[in-house]
Amino acid sequence: MRFIIGLFFLTSFYSYGQSDTEVYVFDLELDQDSYQLTNQRNVSNNPGYDNQPSFFNDNQLLFASTRNGQTDIASYNLRDAQTNWISDTPNGSEYSPTKIPAAMAVSAIRLDSDGLQRLYRYDFKTGTSTLLLKDLVVGYHLWFNDHIILSAVLADGGLDLVRSDLTDGSHVTLQKKIGRSLHKIPNTNLISYVSKETDTWQIKSLDPISGATDVITTISKDSEDYCWLLNGTIVRGYRNALLQFNPKKDSSWSAFKTFNDGVIWNISRVATNSINTQFALVSEIAPDAIVQKHIEAFNKKDRAAYFDCFSDDVKVIDYPNTLRYQGIAALKKDYNQFFDTHDQMKVEVLTKMTSGNKVVYEEATTIDGKQRRQATIFEVANGKITSMTFIYR
Template sequence: MKLRICLCISVIFCVTVKAQSNTEVYLFDLVLQNDKPLLTNPKNISNNDGYDNQPSFWDDDTVLFAATRQDQTDILQFNIEKGSTTQWLTNTPTGSEYSPLKIPGKNAFSAIRLDLDGLQRLYEYDLKGESSPISDLKIGYHVWFDKNTLVATVLVENRMDLVIINLSDSTHSTVARNVGRSLHKIPSIKQVSFIDKSKKDWAINALDVELKTITKLASTYQKEEDICWLGPNLLITGHNNSLLTLDLSKEEDWKTNISFEQSEINNISRIAINPSKTRLAFVAEESPTAIVQKQVEAFNNRNLDAFVARFSDNVSVQRFPDNSMYQGKDNMLENYERFFLNTKSSKVEVVQRIALGNTVIDEEKTWVDGREGHQVAIYKINNGQITSMTFIFPEESLSDAEAVVKDQLKAYNSRDIDSFLETYANNVQLLNFPNKLFASGKKSMRAQYGGFFDSTPDLHGEIKNRIVIGNKVIDEEYITVNGNHISAVAIYEVDNGKIAKVTFID
């Protein structure tokens, strides 16, 4: 069982860093029922392989967002009532546009333009695509306070500062440093919310634009920086595949309202609602399991380009734990091109799949020109692509490998330190994936697990999935510790009837 997680319960509250590639924009009908959002009629309105992001509502029935086409990012308009039609509003071969927002009192919108020469400025666009610069500042994100006033983040060194820009007299003033990207007008009052990232714990603050005073409203959920206002006191944010709300009028914490089971929805961000609060849009990434499944399907279709496209440029491929086979997409392309040329048929069938965070572990049956094989593939995913692929092959088979691991689980749940350690070799090694040693030997394990067993009366480990391959047992574990629940993956290696190595995967 996982020692480091069990001894450091704070790992539950780890931060997930969001990436913004291979994203899609989703639209829902919204009903607020007792201040709880109910979402129906889901629709992927971008449906594009690439970067689609930063939705905002032009009006109740029209969404603007940034979308990629032909290696550039332009602004796309999606009209809900007119048969869900789309129309490109910009076409800038010399650059790309991001973060579109309707300009108050005008039939026009603003957007950040990043030119190929690196120049980044805020522009005004009419609906015919004509544009003119609004400000010379290097603006990252913005919100319109009124037709003459912008609140924006300005890039300064390696941070963003919050700036009030007066367009009437072309003046600006910095009011906060090190802020996040989420800027919103607060309903019913003349204030703008922003994320203060200057301290360890991020805060949701309110800026009185006229008085230039700042008030803390709440803490973010963990370190999620994308929020939206459902009402004067009601906030919504995304975390992984869930939406959470916070009622500022009550002394309560963030509450999970909706969790999506679709594999297409993961790492929710950039939430927006229409003026009448009847529709909600957000951005989501493909889940790691969806990404892995697409590469499996591409392999089975022997579509080399589609297969390789799922991997990062510097992908590493190795045998467990860290014996390098090759590195880089070019080498992968060469290897699999040769493989497809030299074989008539090939197929992978996923027997079991374990998913934990950005790690996907597949137990696979393989067929190559009629020859059947058995393997495990461990995929690491980042920024919407597979960054590493580690293979485990059944190099040796031990009939007692699973039995030994079962015995250690039974002793673990009984908190029987002697029986627990009896299942381990004297020189057992505990490692973090792929091969980083952090503890070794029974003496060390006894010192740590002995007190841990004594202080956790509700300790219990449940196996959600188990893969057995050769002398290795891979367990997806659901652990209860002092009322907390933790998911973990452990790879047990059995030698001479004892557990010789345990590799933990976060």
């Protein structure tokens, strides 16, 4: 979403997508009694927002991707590693693309530039769109069958779980205060969702026909996105790791996979194909990559790219804790003057260390022929540098 909508309750549910994210796919292999992730690849490889993956079939991955200043539906073929575009809506962006059962079609939320947000059907081959639910502001959705849709509908500053029947046009609110992650539970006629009715969030099961619910487990507030494996295991992202929980045998969440490659960071959405051979996840750009990007922009004197690496409330600090200034406006004023004043500049990274969202660089700087050493401590959040602390020799 690259435009500003005046209706806050619309934008708030897609605000996460403002940071740079990438979609990664892995081979999912069953090794005795446990699954292994192998063959990691970045299938979006695109600056900006790439998010909300779901499988159209066992070889085709859908996701929302930034293109020409808006978000369109991308379809990635895992066999030939090719991306095709399903939508190209002028003055509108698509989110949460989902396969429609028994149809060569995709459903997606479209957010128009005038603020209208609705659920549409898109022909898989032509991209032709038709309105599905004209009366609901759908944030996220799941097809229970070819005519019943379970939706997380924007209402009262939150999300309500609504069942819609396309055969008679009816809408029934099943629960208020839910999360965005809706899934079918394998080998059952149930779906699952996150209940936020109390301070303790819970993953619950739901029979969409009878309305009966049951508690499956609790889930932390900082990682509400999950998916199911065929063996009944729930997998969710947490920072640079995947956690797992099987309701049949587990009493608590445990590690499924931890990523220490400096690439996968702050995992959110996760998805798997129907036969559990492919696994997709969404990762923010790792802190070290963000900091390196800002170094490259500095050396090129690319002001726009440089400033884009920082948060709006970035702090610039002299070690140990003297605040030089705060805010992107102050940083732009400072560095615009710096770029205007100096002709030659280069920063070379000598050593670096990363711990969580903190990155420490030992740097050699050359400014108009004058050299000096310094260390800089960077803090990164939501894909942006939130603070720089300088240590000078």
